[in-house]
Amino acid sequence: EVQLVESGGGLVQPGGSLRLSCAASGFTFSSYWVHWVRQAPGKGLVWVSRINSDGSSTSYADSVKGRFTISRDNAKNTLYLQMNSLRAEDTAVYYCARGNSFFGNWGQGTLVTVSS
Amino acid sequence: DIVMTQTPLSLSVTPGQPASISCKSSQSLLHSDGKTYLYWYLQKPGQSPQLLIYEVSSRFSGVPDRFSGSGSGTDFTLKISRVEAEDAGVYYCMEATHLPWTFGQGTKVEIK
Numbered sequence: 001e002v003q004l005v006e007s008g009g010g011l012v013q014p015g016g017s018l019r020l021s022c023a024a025s026g027f028t029f030s031s032y033w034v035h036w037v038r039q040a041p042g043k044g045l046v047w048v049s050r051i052n053s054d055g056s057s058t059s060y061a062d063s064v065k066g067r068f069t070i071s072r073d074n075a076k077n078t079l080y081l082q083m084n085s086l087r088a089e090d091t092a093v094y095y096c097a098r099g100n101s102f103f104g105n106w107g108q109g110t111l112v113t114v115s116s
Numbered sequence: 117d118i119v120m121t122q123t124p125l126s127l128s129v130t131p132g133q134p135a136s137i138s139c140k141s142s143q144s145l146l147h148s149d150g151k152t153y154l155y156w157y158l159q160k161p162g163q164s165p166q167l168l169i170y171e172v173s174s175r176f177s178g179v180p181d182r183f184s185g186s187g188s189g190t191d192f193t194l195k196i197s198r199v200e201a202e203d204a205g206v207y208y209c210m211e212a213t214h215l216p217w218t219f220g221q222g223t224k225v226e227i228k
Contacts, residue, residue, distance in 0.1 A: 045157075045165060045208055047217040061216045062117075095164060101212050102155045104176070106164040 002026040002105045004096050009110030016086050016114070022079040022096030022107055030054070030074040033100045036081050038092035039109070048094070049081065064090075086114045118142050118211055122220035130228045135196040137223045139209035144189045146213070153212035156185055156194045159222075160205040169194065201227050
């Protein structure tokens with residue numbers, strides 16, 4: 001069974017940093033692109049970032065470019081999102097999702113709250 | 117960025133009746149490889165989103181055949197032939213032809 005389990009969310013002050021992790025199991029992690037998608041409270045879905053199967057190619061939404069860094073460790077079957085210079089508008093549930101051109105599997109999400 | 121516009125934003129449907137959601141993109145979603153990367157997701161209350169339809173009209177594994185997708189270019193439609201209680205939630209279209217991938221605003225479907 002494919003599983004994606006996010007962790008690392010929490011409360012952080014504006015300007016602070018947080019690193020999210022997504023542990024994958026039940027499939028060959030190194031064969032898939034993986035993504036981060038976020039959802040602010042009561043709002044819709046927003047694609048944040050993606051990384052290709054070997055980690056050599058990344059893409060970001062303009063709203064996080066230069067502040068967030070996506071990475072992966074295929075030996076540990078884990079996806080990461082390093083989030084720096086956090087703003088109130090980054091408050092959201094962050095989901096990791098698997099897929100080369102669509103999101104076939106999603107994690108349960110981890111909540112990031114940016115507030116003083 | 118591509119803008120995905122869904123209509124209506126909310127829908128109240130009687131079980132057994134059909135439902136339809138429109139999704140329009142600000143640019144053609146036809147990729148240079150000949151495919152159209154338009155998807156439909158359903159987010160049930162308190163759950164993560166789940167894929168229903170990929171590449172306009174193909175049902176994802178396990179998705180009931182009462183769900184169907186159609187369209188081309190910039191205009192797309194999700195249809196539910198006979199709504200069931202378990203179909204309640206927010207439906208999102210999403211394009212993956214152009215970066216950044218973008219979602220529609222979502223259509224909330226309520227079952228009467």
